[in-house]
Every structure is written in structure tokens, then in C-alpha cells.
Amino acid sequence: MNSSQTRLTLILLLSPFLLWLGLLVIIPHIDMFFLSIREKVAPRTYETSLANYAEFFTEPFYWNTLARTAFMSILATVLTLIIAFPVAYYIAKMLRGKTKSILFLLCLLPFWVSELVRTFGWMILLRETGVISSSLQWLGLIDGPIEFLYNDVTVMMGLIYTSMLFMVVPLVSTLDSLDDSLIEAGYDLGGSKLSILKEIVIPHSMPGIISGCIVVFMLTLGNYLTPILLGGKSSMWFTGQIYTQFITRFNWELGAAFCFLLLIVSSTIVWLGLKLSGQTLASTVAKS
Amino acid sequence: MSCDLECQHLVKQFDKFTAVDDVSFSIPKGSFFSILGPSGCGKTTLLRMIAGFYEPTSGDIKIKGKSVLSTPPNKRPVNLVFQHLALFPMMSVAENIAYGLRRRKVAKAEIDQRVKDSLERIGLPDAGSKRIDQLSGGQKQRIAIARCMILNPSVLLLDEPLGALDLKLREHMKVELKQLQSQFDTTFVYITHDQSEALVMSDQVAVMNHGRFEQVGTPQELYYEPQTPFVADFVGESNHWEATVSVQDSQRTTLTTTSGLSIQTQTTSNLEIGQTVNIYLRPESITLGQEQTTADNQLQASVKSVLFDGAKSRAIMTNNDAEEIIVSLPQTGEFSDLKAGDKLSLSWRADIAKVFTNQA
Ligand SMILES: Nc1ncnc2c1ncn2[C@@H]1O[C@H](COP(=O)(O)OP(=O)(O)OP(=O)(O)O)[C@@H](O)[C@H]1O
Ligand SMILES: [Mg+2]
Numbered sequence: 001m002n003s004s005q006t007r008l009t010l011i012l013l014l015s016p017f018l019l020w021l022g023l024l025v026i027i028p029h030i031d032m033f034f035l036s037i038r039e040k041v042a043p044r045t046y047e048t049s050l051a052n053y054a055e056f057f058t059e060p061f062y063w064n065t066l067a068r069t070a071f072m073s074i075l076a077t078v079l080t081l082i083i084a085f086p087v088a089y090y091i092a093k094m095l096r097g098k099t100k101s102i103l104f105l106l107c108l109l110p111f112w113v114s115e116l117v118r119t120f121g122w123m124i125l126l127r128e129t130g131v132i133s134s135s136l137q138w139l140g141l142i143d144g145p146i147e148f149l150y151n152d153v154t155v156m157m158g159l160i161y162t163s164m165l166f167m168v169v170p171l172v173s174t175l176d177s178l179d180d181s182l183i184e185a186g187y188d189l190g191g192s193k194l195s196i197l198k199e200i201v202i203p204h205s206m207p208g209i210i211s212g213c214i215v216v217f218m219l220t221l222g223n224y225l226t227p228i229l230l231g232g233k234s235s236m237w238f239t240g241q242i243y244t245q246f247i248t249r250f251n252w253e254l255g256a257a258f259c260f261l262l263l264i265v266s267s268t269i270v271w272l273g274l275k276l277s278g279q280t281l282a283s284t285v286a287k288s
Numbered sequence: 289m290s291c292d293l294e295c296q297h298l299v300k301q302f303d304k305f306t307a308v309d310d311v312s313f314s315i316p317k318g319s320f321f322s323i324l325g326p327s328g329c330g331k332t333t334l335l336r337m338i339a340g341f342y343e344p345t346s347g348d349i350k351i352k353g354k355s356v357l358s359t360p361p362n363k364r365p366v367n368l369v370f371q372h373l374a375l376f377p378m379m380s381v382a383e384n385i386a387y388g389l390r391r392r393k394v395a396k397a398e399i400d401q402r403v404k405d406s407l408e409r410i411g412l413p414d415a416g417s418k419r420i421d422q423l424s425g426g427q428k429q430r431i432a433i434a435r436c437m438i439l440n441p442s443v444l445l446l447d448e449p450l451g452a453l454d455l456k457l458r459e460h461m462k463v464e465l466k467q468l469q470s471q472f473d474t475t476f477v478y479i480t481h482d483q484s485e486a487l488v489m490s491d492q493v494a495v496m497n498h499g500r501f502e503q504v505g506t507p508q509e510l511y512y513e514p515q516t517p518f519v520a521d522f523v524g525e526s527n528h529w530e531a532t533v534s535v536q537d538s539q540r541t542t543l544t545t546t547s548g549l550s551i552q553t554q555t556t557s558n559l560e561i562g563q564t565v566n567i568y569l570r571p572e573s574i575t576l577g578q579e580q581t582t583a584d585n586q587l588q589a590s591v592k593s594v595l596f597d598g599a600k601s602r603a604i605m606t607n608n609d610a611e612e613i614i615v616s617l618p619q620t621g622e623f624s625d626l627k628a629g630d631k632l633s634l635s636w637r638a639d640i641a642k643v644f645t646n647q648a
Contacts (some may be wrong), residue, residue: 185374189388203378
């Protein structure tokens with residue numbers, strides 16, 4: 001194949017990706033950026049200004065919501081990691097052959113239905129007239145119906161449930177690549193379970209941990225369905241705020257500014273996380 | 289005699305399959321003990337039981353006289369050098385060696401000193417800060433041994449540690465391992481399927497086959513006095529013929545191979561006329577060239593082909609299209625221009641061929 005032919009193949013192969021990148025990512029973002037830096041001074045007259053951003057910082061409700069969303073997302077990521085790690089370790093290191101693939105598949109199973117359906121499932125279970133509340137009443141454990149929905153714990157649980165898969169998959173793949181004899185060598189040289197976990201297993205699975213955390217954090221921060229449906233009005237999720245600006249208030253300018261603020265916050269937190277753990281994005285992506 | 293390691297009637301079964309079958313042995317303090325056997329005969333399984341990674345189905349393991357069956361691997365006074373070394377890639381060389389001491393909560397200053405001494409002893413004083421993937425195969429080898437030896441184990445177990453190295457380095461490491469062992473004065477249990485490694489380094493060698501020990505002895509005993517056909521075949525090289533006993537008197541027994549070659553051997557009590565036997569004769573115990581009227585076995589043969597391999601060169605000889613006989617060629621210059629079709633006289637002593645009855 002000569003070089004012009006090679007180039008043509010390359011262009012053809014890349015074009016769907018470039019189209020997707022251009023049409024769905026870059027162009028909307030550029031548009032959104034210009035939207036976010038204009039201010040409506042009179043009907044149909046606009047001026048370039050940073051007023052939308054200023055409004056975010058002067059109105060405590062907005063930045064409180066963003067801070068709370070970021071904090072809850074970090075917490076959800078950490079909790080997901082803590083729950084997913086033993087699961088992934090069990091799948092990758094304790095199981096062999098058929099049981100291993102079956103259990104791995106079971107992890108994937110809930111993701112065959114859409115997030116909306118899954119979240120409604122939770123609502124059927126948890127609402128005041130739901131399955132859990134009525135069973136408890138029927139058993140005589142509680143006197144009146146209890147509302148399990150619309151609190152932070154339920155939102156957190158929903159977020160962790162939605163994120164599990166995205167943590168388990170990269171963890172299983174890095175743990176799979178850890179040679180069993182390294183763990184055995186650790187025991188042989190006098191290591192305890194805890195020290196082997198700390199000095200051998202975790203350092204080895206760091207790329208998987210980081211990539212899982214990045215994905216889960218991004219998904220949680222940008223999640224809309226779960227916090228709104230399970231948390232209701234009280235969830236104070238930043239994506240809910242963006243929705244309100246765009247759809248309810250028709251204030252596209254402020255909504256666009258919020259989008260950019262969310263992007264900046266999530267990028268900064270991911271960057272900080274990478275810095276703190278001493279990993280680079282490239283090494284993380286390459287290894288998991 | 290004080291024994292560092294003693295195994296009694298050790299059995300390991302995986303489901304229905306018996307990987308280690310009633311193995312008993314004891315190893316005196318400070319000796320180099322090798323377990324030699326073909327791939328899949330249960331060597332690693334045996335070693336992992338001693339290290340504590342498998343629980344024996346039955347039998348007992350004693351270290352310095354005390355049973356260790358209930359001791360978990362991280363508390364046993366044995367250390368294992370893994371088949372693929374299992375150095376920790378997430379740590380530097382010095383951290384690898386210090387790992388065991390850190391786990392024992394030894395003071396930082398003492399750890400540093402002992403790691404430094406240990407690196408000097410294995411001849412890599414400047415390697416401490418290197419990463420594992422910056423080391424050569426032979427260096428990794430030495431680090432893996434140093435990492436275990438720094439803990440002063442009663443017994444060091446080595447699972448084919450030279451398997452991944454090239455031939456030249458393997459030859460070199462053989463000598464070096466033996467030196468390290470005498471330097472540290474620790475009991476080594478060394479597993480290999482390479483007979484030359486076992487013969488060169490060991491004080492005692494156990495030949496293992498299908499989960500059983502066929503014979504335990506010094507390298508010389510195994511080579512000169514094999515007790516079973518498997519040992520005769522596996523240790524060193526042998527010509528192997530099937531034959532029947534045709535003539536027997538008080539000193540000499542004449543055996544006739546299936547294709548008619550007649551061989552004189554020493555009479556042993558368990559042979560009867562007409563019985564089928566296996567004969568093993570080493571290529572290097574056959575004398576070439578001179579007519580020796582005193583020799584018990586003497587025959588004329590022609591060269592079928594020459595297999596040149598330096599010091600281990602051999603020739604395949606035939607005698608009137610009867611049996612093929614492999615002989616070693618002494619590299620004294622005499623036979624350097626030997627070629628197919630040349631005629632030579634072969635001779636060997638009656639007592640040098642090993643004869644086993646079929647059920648042995
Ligand atoms: N965990 C296990 N479960 C079932 N069978 C096993 C297990 N480990 C080993 N075996 C079987 O036991 C036999 C002996 O295995 P082992 O690993 O001890 O061989 P080896 O002598 O070390 O061979 P090699 O020289 O190839 O390393 C093999 O036939 C193997 O299939
Ligand atoms: Mg093995």
C-alpha cells in the first residue's frame with residue numbers, strides 16, 4: 001500500500017470519530033461558551049460580560065449546590081471503591097473458570113435495563129406505600145408507613161448502585177493481571193494479609209483504582225436521574241440546577257455558565273486526584 | 289544427626305488425582321538436597337506443601353524436629369524462591385530484600401545495614417536503588433535468593449530457579465548457587481528437571497516420578513548404582529535394550545536382545561533362563577578402538593552417524609544391523625575424523641551394564 005492510500009484509509013477510519021467529536025463535543029461546547037459569556041441587557045439585546053459567572057459566586061445557593069454535589073460525588077466514589085474492591089478481588093483472585101465468568105456476568109446483569117427503569121425499581125421498593133414499608137408494617141415492626149425516599153442516604157445508595165459496574169470492571173482487569181505468586185511470596189516472607197494488601201495488591205492495582213474512580217466520579221457528578229428521582233427536590237444536585245436554568249427558567253446564559261463551571265470543577269478534581277496518587281492519565285489508561 | 293527438614297509419608301491428592309504419593313525423606317542440616325524429576329511429576333506440589341501453600345492430604349512435615357502442619361506459611365521458618373522468582377515490581381531492589389525484615393519490625397537502621405551487607409554478598413553492591421525491570425536474569429536470580437536468605441530461614445526451597453536463564457548463565461549460576469549455599473550454610477531444597485543441575489550442586493538427590501521417590505542418594509550413587517529402570521534412564525544417558533536370559537553360570541549371564549545381540553553381564557540371583565529383562569548401558573562406559581581380549585563384551589560395529597556436540601559428541605554404531613549402540617566419543621583427537629561407515633571395535637565390562645527385570 002502506498003502512502004496516499006494509507007492516508008485515505010486513516011482518514012476514512014477516523015472520520016466517524018472526528019465527526020462525533022466535532023458535532024457532539026466541540027461545536028456545542030464552543031456555542032455554549034459564547035452563550036455563557038453574554039448578558040441579556042434588554043429584550044433581544046445582548047452584551048459580552050462575565051455576569052453569569054458573577055451571579056454564580058454571589059448567590060450562595062448556587063455554589064453551595066455545586067460544592068455539595070462535588071462532595072457527595074467524591075464520597076460516592078470512595079464508598080463505591082470500598083465496596084467494589086473486595087468484590088473485584090473475590091472475582092479476580094478467589095474464583096476460577098466457570099464460576100468466575102458467571103459472577104462477573106451477574107455484576108453486569110442489572111445494566112441490561114436502563115437507568116430509568118432501575119431507578120423506578122428502587123422507588124417501588126422504597127416509597128411510603130412501597131414494598132419495604134408495607135412489609136415492615138405487615139410484620140408489625142413499624143406502626144405507620146415510612147418514607148425511605150428523598151434523603152441523602154437513599155441518593156448515595158442509588159449512586160453507588162449505578163456506579164458499581166464501572167468500578168468493578170477496571171479493578172477485576174488489573175487484579176487479574178497480578179501474579180498469584182507475588183501474593184504468595186508476600187506470605188512466604190512473613191507478610192500478613194493487611195500488609196500484603198497495602199504493599200503489593202493496592203500498588204499493583206493503582207491504575208485500575210484510579211481509572212475506576214475517574215469514571216465513577218465523572219458519572220456521579222454528571223448524573224441527573226438518580227439524585228432527582230431518589231432525592232427529589234431536596235437532593236440539591238447541580239445537574240438539577242442546570243436543568244432548571246435551561247428548561248424552567250429559560251435562562252440559557254446562566255445554564256451554560258453552570259455547565260462550564262461543572263466541567264472546570266470535575267476536571268480540577270480529577271487532576272488533583274491524579275496528582276495526589278502520583279499517577280498520570282496516560283499510565284492509568286494504558287494499564288487498565 | 290540433626291535434621292532440618294523431615295517429611296513422613298506425605299500424600300497430596302487433587303480430587304481423585306494423586307500428585308504426591310507417600311513421600312518420606314529427611315535432610316541433614318546444611319546440606320544441598322535436590323529433587324529431580326520430569327515435568328508434572330509433583331515437584332512443585334511437594335515444595336508448596338513444605339512452604340505451607342498446600343495442606344497435605346496425609347503425612348507430616350517436621351522442621352527442626354517440630355511438626356509445622358498447623359503453622360501458616362508466613363510463620364514457617366522456610367522460604368521459597370519461586371519458579372518465576374516473584375520479585376515485587378512495585379518496589380526497588382533494596383525494598384524487595386528488606387521486605388521480610390520490615391514485616392518482622394526490625395529497626396530501620398539495622399534493616400539498611402543488613403540489606404547493604406546482603407547486596408555486597410551477592411556481588412551487587414550498587415543495585416539497591418534499581419527497579420526490578422532494570423535487572424538482568426541472573427541478577428534477579430540473586431536478588432530473589434538474597435530476599436529469602438536475609439531472613440535466615442532454616443530451609444530454603446528453590447523451585448527451578450534457573451529455568452528461565454540461558455545455557456551459559458545457567459552453567460555460571462550453578463557454581464554460584466553452590467557457593468552461596470556453603471556461604472550461608474543453610475539447608476537448600478532444590479527442585480529441577482535438569483539432571484546436570486542436580487548432579488553438580490547436590491549432596492543428596494531424590495529422583496521423583498509420578499509423585500513417588502524412585503531413589504534417594506548421592507549423585508554418584510544415582511549415576512553408578514541406579515536402583516530402578518527409571519533412574520537408569522533419567523539420570524545420565526543410556527542405551528536401552530530389551531533382552532532374554534539365554535545362558536547363566538555362577539559368574540556370567542548371557543543376555544540376547546530382541547534383534548540378536550548377545551551381551552555378557554554379571555550374574556545376579558534374581559534372574560532365570562528365559563526371563564525378559566531390560567539392559568541399560570551408558571554410552572560413556574564403552575571403550576572404543578583397541579582390541580581388548582580381556583574385555584567381557586567385545587564386538588565390531590560400523591558407524592551409522594556421528595552426532596557432534598563438542599565434549600558430549602556421540603556416535604550411533606550398528607552391529608550387523610542388529611541393535612543400535614550409542615557411544616561417547618572421547619575428545620582426545622583420535623576420533624575427530626570419524627565418519628559414517630567406519631569400522632570400530634567396542635568393548636565394555638560385564639558389571640557396567642545395569643539389568644532390571646521387567647517388574648522392577
Ligand atoms: N491445584 C491443582 N489442582 C489439580 N491438579 C494439580 C494442581 N496443581 C498441580 N496439579 C497436578 O499435579 C501434577 C504435579 O504438578 P506439579 O506442579 O507439582 O508438577 P512439577 O513437577 O512441578 O512440574 P514442572 O516441572 O512442569 O513444574 C500435575 O499433573 C498437575 O496437573
Ligand atoms: Mg513446577
